[in-house]
Amino acid sequence: xxxxxxxxxxxxxxxxxxxxxxxxxxxxxxxxxxxxxxxxxxxxxxxxxxxxxxxxxxxxxxxxxxxxxxxxxxxxxxxxxxxxxxxxxxxxxxxxxxxxxxxxxxxxxxxxxxxxxxxxxxxxxxxxxxxxxxxxxxxxxxxxxxxxxxxxxxxxxxxxxxxxxxxxxxxxxxxxxxxxxxxxxxxxxxxxxxxxxxxxxxxxxxxxxxxxxxxxxxxxxxxxxxxxxxxxxxxxxxxxxxxxxxxxxxxxxxxxxxxxxxxxxxxxxxxxxxxxxxxxxxxxxxxxxxxxxxxxxxxxxxxxxxxxxxxxxxxxxxxxxxxxxxxxxxxxxxxxxxxxxxxxxxxxxxxxxxxxxxxxxxxxxxxxxxxxxxxxxxxxxxxxxxxxxxxxxxxxxxxxxxxxxxxxxxxxxxxxxxxxxxxxxxxxxxxxxxxxxxxxxxxxxxxxxxxxxxxxxxxxxxxxxxxxxxxxxxxx
Numbered sequence: 001x002x003x004x005x006x007x008x009x010x011x012x013x014x015x016x017x018x019x020x021x022x023x024x025x026x027x028x029x030x031x032x033x034x035x036x037x038x039x040x041x042x043x044x045x046x047x048x049x050x051x052x053x054x055x056x057x058x059x060x061x062x063x064x065x066x067x068x069x070x071x072x073x074x075x076x077x078x079x080x081x082x083x084x085x086x087x088x089x090x091x092x093x094x095x096x097x098x099x100x101x102x103x104x105x106x107x108x109x110x111x112x113x114x115x116x117x118x119x120x121x122x123x124x125x126x127x128x129x130x131x132x133x134x135x136x137x138x139x140x141x142x143x144x145x146x147x148x149x150x151x152x153x154x155x156x157x158x159x160x161x162x163x164x165x166x167x168x169x170x171x172x173x174x175x176x177x178x179x180x181x182x183x184x185x186x187x188x189x190x191x192x193x194x195x196x197x198x199x200x201x202x203x204x205x206x207x208x209x210x211x212x213x214x215x216x217x218x219x220x221x222x223x224x225x226x227x228x229x230x231x232x233x234x235x236x237x238x239x240x241x242x243x244x245x246x247x248x249x250x251x252x253x254x255x256x257x258x259x260x261x262x263x264x265x266x267x268x269x270x271x272x273x274x275x276x277x278x279x280x281x282x283x284x285x286x287x288x289x290x291x292x293x294x295x296x297x298x299x300x301x302x303x304x305x306x307x308x309x310x311x312x313x314x315x316x317x318x319x320x321x322x323x324x325x326x327x328x329x330x331x332x333x334x335x336x337x338x339x340x341x342x343x344x345x346x347x348x349x350x351x352x353x354x355x356x357x358x359x360x361x362x363x364x365x366x367x368x369x370x371x372x373x374x375x376x377x378x379x380x381x382x383x384x385x386x387x388x389x390x391x392x393x394x395x396x397x398x399x400x401x402x403x404x405x406x407x408x409x410x411x412x413x414x415x416x417x418x419x420x421x422x423x424x425x426x427x428x429x430x431x432x433x434x435x436x437x438x439x440x441x442x443x444x445x446x447x448x449x450x451x452x453x454x455x456x457x458x459x460x461x462x463x464x465x466x467x468x469x470x471x472x473x474x475x476x
């Protein structure tokens with residue numbers, strides 16, 4: 001009788017040339033595919049066999065494991081900063097914090113940020129690296145009087161696991177740097193994080209079981225168990241969600257007895273009258289304590305008399321005046337007509353109109369200036385059009401009191417009554433500051449004798465500067 005040999009190892013030799021080209025393999029034959037790092041077995045019947053293992057678990061339904069590989073991992077992004085106390089670690093944006101670790105969690109400290117290599121020097125400048133480490137006996141580890149704590153600690157450079165010394169030596173050259181620690185029941189209750197090269201950059205880490213916080217002297221668990229069966233060895237305050245019934249229980253130990261109890265739920269009132277401390281809803285206005293609405297007359301309103309609201313005539317003061325009927329215009333006197341108001345304004349200053357505005361008539365103020373010569377002031381606060389007569393010579397128009405507001409255009413006009421020799425404003429100033437005139441067609445006009453010339457200026461205000469546009473038109 002033959003039997004299968006017993007061996008201490010099996011060597012599988014890949015043959016990529018004929019792997020997928022073979023229709024049927026022998027029953028029990030195993031093939032290793034070097035290209036995909038996978039194992040494939042043959043039953044002797046199925047084409048190309050069955051892929052049973054891959055390095056990336058792409059063919060494995062991980063939901064059957066009932067675990068989430070990320071649920072017990074906390075990642076800290078590590079940077080370095082100095083706010084006046086020397087260089088310190090900053091973890092997830094929190095400056096130089098004390099930490100709390102929970103048993104069963106993995107904590108990853110990602111030192112990829114370049115401040116871990118160069119700070120306070122410029123990135124790419126002089127190396128001043130800050131490799132992070134753990135210690136169980138000194139806040140400065142080996143820089144103090146302590147040691148490096150390495151139990152369940154993993155160092156990685158560019159996602160490849162390295163030793164502590166390799167992590168220190170290759171810190172600058174790597175593009176990705178991290179150190180992680182798996183916290184277990186054997187992890188010391190106090191740890192420290194510290195820098196390899198600089199003292200006092202880290203702080204303390206408190207280690208505790210889930211639900212106990214950092215105070216391990218109190219037997220007050222706050223853990224939550226989710227299961228179909230009653231949790232074993234509960235402590236006072238533990239919560240249990242029964243997944244079979246969907247009910248939540250809390251474990252109580254008062255010294256005399258201990259048991260799981262279901263928290264009582266206060267019934268929700270469905271009728272307003274069943275509520276306690278409910279407010280009283282007044283059924284009438286007369287139920288209000290500060291209202292006297294006795295014997296009101298038609299057209300009266302509630303007015304405050306200093307102590308309560310009382311019915312009174314709808315008037316301005318003293319019980320007389322224009323009542324509501326007059327104000328709404330229904331008695332023939334349309335009081336709300338603008339002409340019926342007293343003390344109405346006749347002059348508006350600084351008026352801004354938005355949208356389409358219709359004006360039936362307009363009239364602009366005209367200021368007369370005679371014998372202009374030299375520098376002649378034109379005060380914009382008085383008007384924007386000036387009437388020049390008997391002009392003595394070409395002159396400089398100095399415009400004063402212009403609004404200094406960007407993104408505005410101001411239009412100004414000078415009416416020049418010319419004599420036998422035409423004169424014009426050949427220069428412009430704004431509050432005494434000379435401006436360049438950009439004349440129409442790029443050439444300064446000369447004016448026309450014995451006629452009326454209109455010189456128009458547009459002053460454009462942008463970027464706190466003036467642009468002056470000028471033109472001349474002749475009439476008569």
